[in-house]
Amino acid sequence: MQHVHPMPFGAMVLGTGVRFSYWAPDSAEIGLELGAHPPLRMTPDAEGWHRLDVLQARAGDRYRFCLPDGTRVPDPASRRNPDDVHGSSEVIDPRAFTWHDDAWHGRPWTEAVIYELHIGAFTPEGSFAAARKRLPDLAALGITVVEVMPVADFPGRHGWGYDGVLQFAPDASYGTPDDLKAFVNAAHDLGLMVLMDVVYNHFGPEGNYLHAGSPHFFNAAHQTPWGAAINYDGEHSRTVRDFFVHNALFWVEEYRFDGLRMDAVHAIRDDSRLDIVEEICAALCNGPGRERHIHVVLENDANGARYLARDAEGQPSMATAQWNDDLHHAAHVLVTGDTDGYYADYADDPIGHFGRALAEGFVFQGQPSPFRDGERRGEPSAHLPSGAFVSFLQTHDQVGNRAFGERIDSLADPALLRAAYACLLLSPHVPMLFMGEEYAASTPFLYFCDFGGELAAAVSAGRRAEFGKFASFADETDRARIPDPNAASTFEASKLHWQERQHGPHRDFLAFVSELLAIRRRAVRPHLDAQRGGGRHWRDGEALRVEWPLGGARLRLLAHFGRKPLTGIQPLAGPLIYSVGLAPDGNTLRLAPGAVCVALQENDHG
Template sequence: MASPDDSRAVRAGVPPLGAWVEEGSRVRWRVWAPGHQRLEVVLHDAKGQPGRAVPLAREPGDCFGGVLEDHGAGTLYKLRVDGEGPFPDPWSRSQPLGVHGPSEVVVPDFEWTDAGWKGVEPQALVIYEVHVGTATPEGTFEALIPRLPGLKDLGVTALEIMPVAAFPGVRNWGYDGVDLFAPLHAYGGPEGLRRLIDAAHARGLAVLIDAVYNHFGPDGNYLRAYSPHYFTGRHHTPWGDAVNYDGEGSAYVRSLVLSNVEMWIRDYHADGLRLDAAHAIIDDGKPHLLTEIAERARAAAPGRRVLVIAEDERNERRLLLPTAKDGLGLDGVWADDFHHQMRRAFAGDSEGYYQDYTGSTEDLARTLRQGWFYEGQVSKNLGHARGTKAEGLEPWRFVHCIQNHDQVGNRALGERLGHDVSPAAFRAMSTLLLLSPYTPLLFMGQEWNASTPFLYFTDHNAELGRLVTEGRRKEFAGFKRFAGAEVPDPQAQDTFKRSRLDWSEAEKPEHAGVRALYRELLRLRATDAALKEIGPGSYDARALGPDAVLLERRGGGQTLQVLVSLRGSVEHRVPPGAELVLWSEAPRFGGSVESPPLRDGAVRLRGPAAAVVRFTALR
């Protein structure tokens, strides 16, 4: 079996690290531990109890290495550093007994059935964000597999899985991960993740992995036991000292990330990554780590479409430009302005960053034309200018949503959008989201307007857990809307249980209509000629007074108009021969408006509501 890293790392002066099985029956280790004098592998039994120690020899590049004959996959071990520890391997591929337990040697010997899979074209992306632990009662990768046909039938083309790198305990969003290479054992470990991705490809669904490289969690983080160079005080992030991507020893730290990127794509056949808080990945060197992440991901799967999408609040076009144009070469970015404006317009949110948005139809139309709203205007919330021009960037590169894990779970009570807007408003907002030229992202259960909350939950040790609980409640103490509300304890098991999806809810009358609307809108998105065209001049948006907005899509000789009334009554004239495609308040979608709103050459809506009309493109 070859080493876990390719020749790129070696050419950069960083040898392969971790543990792997070589030809025959032996395990090889290599550990980076600058400044240390002695390293030992401490073998462990199946119950996690330590046994004999195997010394590692000093190797070039501040590394220690060694080989153990007559061992292979399944070997459990920890590493003793100058007599301290032993500690888990920071490059571990599996942590079957948790982040504090021994590391496990694994080999990527899964029998894949997706040899013909080429990925999903970015223009066809419809992303479904899912948290593995709460998506099913079992909370595992394999338990998601029976749900794949329904998602495919709905019109989803890609799963985006919230972080699965091993984190402390069994309940967590995943952004406190500490073992980048080890899929969480409680979810099903390496084997379970491979089964899910292989099954997704068999159904024609891509899989994106949410990866966290801006910080590492505190509980179970043993990186400093091996080297102080994993972090730097030269840069700071909201989580403290930044990960060291540009200082002394940074070649090894960069290799930690780049090898991890390659592993997800090569060994797990993932179709791409969503990079958490890319604005907090600080790198003053060249090329920027983000560029190398994108390049490494694509190189790991020749002949397959691989996408790298960043969560980044800066509205920076440089992220999406190719390196030949001084860009960073990423494929897409979460563009949150659309979400914030929709919340302000329909739900009235005005605190925190929502103060930067008016909720006006003029501003909403501008965002629908541009992809994001802030292009250099001063942000009241930040106190400085934010954003750059979006002109010339393809619309599929902007990921829009009306809810996601952050926008639901970072509310004090984990309220979904449906808790704060009427069913009619939810249907109208959904229509605009799914028929825009931008890439839509759905948060699990959104397609039936799920009522279950998605709360913030953790499973830390007692002391850290207490601090998290206190911090969470202090965070929301100043928000007027949560005055007097008891913020659920993130550490409580009930907080986690309440966040589980109830799939049976989708069959109830008040939810089944919403799912029918989503299915119809996504069918239109995939098949209608006017919606498949996303080139220059193929879409436009404008305000129809203070209470309505019109989105227009053009293609294949057809024009599709999406009229959305936020409130009150609106009348919009359409050309002769215009056909009513659907209206969001139709009874089949859960609404109560039986009469088609197109009469006598005009669409008449009483909001919140949406209607879609089609006619031959005017010359």
């Protein structure tokens, strides 16, 4: 079976030859440079498209577009740029790859257990092919969704991927388009869904030639940290919107991804009545979503619950879920005691905030944020099912934004950290692990990139200056110890050491996580389809209690994050599915620090 997403942008292999298309409404003439031949004049139309059918062109040919001033630029919709973002594009025929997952229709969201990974750092080789060989380990762990950090072509040999400039081209440092398709196909064979992380709020600072060739891609009326915003609502915005709608469909239809994770949608500037997030969700739902399960996960610092609305049957009306930073921040304060920066918003009552996040999703549902100088943040979310929230204790951001990329197990009280994992993995939330987290990897995940020239120096200096705001880095000597993002050693240090899984405390932690995921799959998952809204939480002295109605069942949690034992605590109603740190104390319980118990009462009508 072959899968092709037809689109008006870029190079499309026809029955005979190739059709090349470039959008430049301000240019009277655009040329096509095909291989070493002199540029061919493309035919413009009234809507700003320049097109040319070349009968002798074939898959594998290299090409560039020639602007009126003589500048040669890669195709903004290139399917592959073998020589990085400044080089020529390559004609790719999607029909060259044969898929073997015809019976795959995805999985319902209530089965989701997510694993976020970076292709370059996931294995020593840092390739799609090497990552594919590790997929059986994830399936055996109990993972059902692999979320791939952005692979859209970015400048240099390595980077996080959030500075991509060629949205349709998998970065050549990871392999070919067919290598990525083989990765997705292998995941489906193992019952794994795959989400692609996409960045629709900006282009990277190096290698973006759209300003020169198609300036209408940007709208100066909206300014962002990256300059003029992508033009989703100004003059000529229809074509720009189509570019990104096609990109979303491209990854899902041509690469068979099971959905998208949309980065930082709060940074998108779009005043349209139907904004671009809503339009993309609708296009996926009404297109490939009619034939298989397609999911959209948002990152939205604004806590916009409206994107997560459910219909009468409990199905998503727009996005499927959102990353829940609130739960992470509250848990981080709870288990590490860290109250610096944005953690200050959760320092006054970390147990209460963690409980609210578990029960209702967002902590900030419209109240003022002290860290944001009193700015109100968020929308009410208690009416949403817990599956609307992807919750976690680590992500690429929360590890990599630390100066030395430390993972949480090197910062937290071990007993409290294990308690937090039990609360997360046995809750109705969709849990997510960051690569290596399942075995408490010793390797850091640092911020790395590979820019050139002055930009490289500016990024390196800016990274260290950013940490100068913290007391621990007030001294210039301390800041100098922060790894240089552009150094190859910074990237190499971030690669996982897979052999750790087999030894000592790493092996023990892997067994702990595996046990929790097995309990989740066996006891919690069968009831998640029935959940229609959130739960409730309250304090029992220093202990935390949370209860979630799951149709005719009730899931109950009791956890103690204090530093001293608690006595006189009433047991949970219903059979226990997990417990640690509990001891009988007459008719009550004694809870050790880090104690957790979870009970599931089925056929409950109370």
